[in-house]
Amino acid sequence: MITGDNPLTACHIAKELKMTRKPHTLILTGPHTGCDSWQWVSVDGTVSIDLSPDTLGKLKGHDLCVTGEVSAYLQCALSGSSYRADLIGSMLSI
16 A cells, blocks of 8 residues: 555555556545536546446456545445445455
8 A cells, every 4th residue: 555645645655666567556536526416537638437336347457446435435435335445345355
């Protein structure tokens, strides 16, 4: 795990330390960042995947970056949801 003041900082440090090995690192971003919904967006902006139960399989093949804000969102908004467990399980197995 790498932390930073900003998710891009953490992604850059992880890349420099060769902790990321997949072609794209995706950051889970919220609606306030210009998206209409929660989305996984690549650092370079070329990949965008909606956060939904139907898209879990699309996360395979990507490194993932999760911020404290996202962690809080998962705790509150998806509390008690089987989707939350599936999402967290998928993130850990990637």
